[in-house]
Amino acid sequence: MRPAICRHRLLYSTVALVVVAFLSVIRMNSQSNDCECPVPQKSTKPELHQSADVEIEIARRFATLPLDLLSADDQTRLLQNLMPDSMKRWSCNQDHAESEKALRSHPAMHSNLDGQEYFNRFIRVVRIFGWKRLENKTFLELGYGIALMTALLRGMNTTVYATEIQPIPWVPSRHGPFFDVMYDLVEKASKEDLGPRFHLEKAAAYGRQCGRGLPDVKELTTTMERLDGVPVASVDVSYSLAVLEHISELEPSFMALARVHRPGSLSCHQVDLRDHSDFAQPWEFFLTSDKDFYAKTVGGSQGHPYFGNRFRMSQFMKAAASNGFETVHVVRQHEPANPEGLRYAKEALDTLDRLPADTHKYSKWPRSDFNECTSDKMPQTGLFICFRYAGGGPLTNTEEPTCGQDVWYRSDFSLKVAES
CATH class of the missing domain: 3.40.50.150 (Vaccinia Virus protein VP39)
Incomplete structure (x- = not known):
């Protein structure tokens, strides 16, 4: 049993390291905003026709991450950067914790209608x-x-x-x-x-x-x-x-x-x-x-x-x-x-x-x-x-x-x- 436990710990540690590395990149990108690089202007009109399949897959993967290893702030930052714009626009940004909870509890969102x-x-x-x-x-x-x-x-x-x-x-x-x-x-x-x-x-x-x-x-x-x-x-x-x-x-x-x-x-x-x-x-x-x-x-x-x-x-x-x-x-x-x-x-x-x-x-x-x-x-x-x-x-x-x-x-x- 002990080798199996070690393998599970190693797996979770590896995933956690990947997530932390991803968050580090996010922080670096946010800090680089202080430079005088030209920033592309984002259209005020919503981007349309995002792929529902992509969003469902993101939600599914997000639901499998060991989020208990991350701080609340890191969880929110991860959620914000994983979501495409079409999800962010309708996610009630004032309450990301609730959106994250919903994503984790309902990872697969299929519908018979588009x-x-x-x-x-x-x-x-x-x-x-x-x-x-x-x-x-x-x-x-x-x-x-x-x-x-x-x-x-x-x-x-x-x-x-x-x-x-x-x-x-x-x-x-x-x-x-x-x-x-x-x-x-x-x-x-x-x-x-x-x-x-x-x-x-x-x-x-x-x-x-x-x-x-x-x-x-x-x-x-x-x-x-x-x-x-x-x-x-x-x-x-x-x-x-x-x-x-x-x-x-x-x-x-x-x-x-x-x-x-x-x-x-x-x-x-x-x-x-x-x-x-x-x-x-x-x-x-x-x-x-x-x-x-x-x-x-x-x-x-x-x-x-x-x-x-x-x-x-x-x-x-x-x-x-x-x-x-x-x-x-x-x-x-x-x-x-x-x-x-x-x-x-x-x-x-x-x-x-x-x-x-x-x-x-x-x-x-x-x-x-x-x-x-x-x-x-x-x-x-x-x-x-x-x-x-x-x-x-x-x-x-x-x-x-x-x-x-x-x-x-x-x-x-x-x-x-x-x-x-």
Whole structure:
């Protein structure tokens, strides 16, 4: 055992010497600034499109260093010089110790979306509602994730209540690349998209302060079923992306939304209706017994339906109506018609038909919630749905989306905002 201990000590000593040597070079460079050498002028405009892979690798390597061998000042100096500009810009320089801790505890920062895709999703939201519906309004963002939309909404002078069950720690290697892309794309965006009064620096300030201490942004750790911290009758617009398919109960969620929405306000949601464990077979979780499904999701280690809750469009509409929300816009989403998709729909529904209804509640469920009402009978895999809060109690005699029509609007509703 003794030789192994010696080898580990030698390894750590070697790494420590390398780090100390690196810091010595940094000190020498900082001292050399006293010379009259010409100093390159740095652009005040952020450098854009830093490689996220490089930053992730830096974060990973930083997390493996024996930092307990270094003083706090040396740790901070090392962090500052390891980080590329795109990380420094969004790292809250007043608190490097916290950034360092986040880097060490979250060394690998992977995401399925890049900055361009996040920005595209925000622009889609603005185009859906129209900037006139968002500017100077109160917006409830359900599941704010990396907070890029939160920052962009702030640039529209919008007051934002941003909720998340488990907030993502602010980590420069994760957030920096996204905010860099945001800065670049906002400069190129049209005024028709963002409105003539969009304030880029106000949006960027959210990132530079890591979302802290901003009076017009309230980040709340809460569930959709509770919405703790959101004032009563305060919300003009609410929005969620891939949230409604992960909640355990619909009724409490829409009850909470009704509590915080103003009469006449809008609530729109993008819902992924597929079984998340295998997107190629979107209806597999219906073939699981209700008892087993509950045990794997709500009763399992995740504590919520991580792979989807199985709720269908009619269930969302019913829960909304019982709490005063009218369905005003629906988009039934599905893959383009193809033989394999049509064959899968038939085989899955035939199997579901044969299962006992007392153990599989979706066995005899209306097929309008599966594929009967899509334009080409393909499996409905997603849903974009908007509600208007009418106020008061449960609604009756509300209009129903037309079967066979993928895009539907209520007769007295349009997403287009009248010109002022």
